[in-house]
Amino acid sequence: MEKSPPGVPVVIMKGVMKTAAKKESFNYRLWKYDGAPGELIPLLQSAQEHFGYIPRRAITYISGVTAIPESDIFGVITFYSQFRLQPMGKFVVRACAGTACHVSGAKAIIDTIEDELEVEVGDTSEDGLFTFLTVACIGCCSLAPVIMVNDDTHGRLTPASLRKILKEYRRKGKKIAESAVGAS
Numbered sequence: 001m002e003k004s005p006p007g008v009p010v011v012i013m014k015g016v017m018k019t020a021a022k023k024e025s026f027n028y029r030l031w032k033y034d035g036a037p038g039e040l041i042p043l044l045q046s047a048q049e050h051f052g053y054i055p056r057r058a059i060t061y062i063s064g065v066t067a068i069p070e071s072d073i074f075g076v077i078t079f080y081s082q083f084r085l086q087p088m089g090k091f092v093v094r095a096c097a098g099t100a101c102h103v104s105g106a107k108a109i110i111d112t113i114e115d116e117l118e119v120e121v122g123d124t125s126e127d128g129l130f131t132f133l134t135v136a137c138i139g140c141c142s143l144a145p146v147i148m149v150n151d152d153t154h155g156r157l158t159p160a161s162l163r164k165i166l167k168e169y170r171r172k173g174k175k176i177a178e179s180a181v182g183a184s
């Protein structure tokens with residue numbers, strides 16, 4: 001059996017063995033960490049890629065390997081908007097805040113999303129169904145104002161049409177969750 005590098009928990013080493021061929025993996029990066037300056041950000045990016053967000057246990061692993069206190073790592077995570085401490089929802093809602101959408105009412109669209117989903121930009125709803133983000137331009141300005149939900153684009157929105165769309169996703173999400181419970 002392979003030996004664990006000092007400070008790397010066993011659970012991580014299981015992952016290392018499974019994913020050693022994938023050089024960019026979080027576990028591999030942890031394993032090869034050598035204390036060079038500037039490695040914390042790539043480690044955090046790698047953790048986020050691996051888990052979809054940065055869970056508490058990833059912070060503990062990183063702290064164990066790098067000897068950087070967990071509170072400092074947490075500070076770095078909260079400083080950079082690219083990092084997430086919560087998992088993404090089943091539906092990722094991206095509202096365009098680009099120029100064409102802005103002049104076509106993006107503000108009302110963003111307000112409607114926050115109100116309907118009870119989230120703020122960057123948050124995941126309490127039921128875990130929705131994560132809300134804003135983007136600079138989705139690339140279909142002629143349909144402004146526009147949102148994307150996962151890979152689907154919805155354009156020429158009004159607050160009323162948007163509420164209907166979001167309710168439909170919520171209905172779909174609940175149905176999926178119920179059938180998953182029924183199958184287990």
Ligand code: FES
Pocket residue numbers: 096097098099100101102136137138139140141142144146
């Ligand atoms: S500005 Fe919104 S899609 Fe381009």
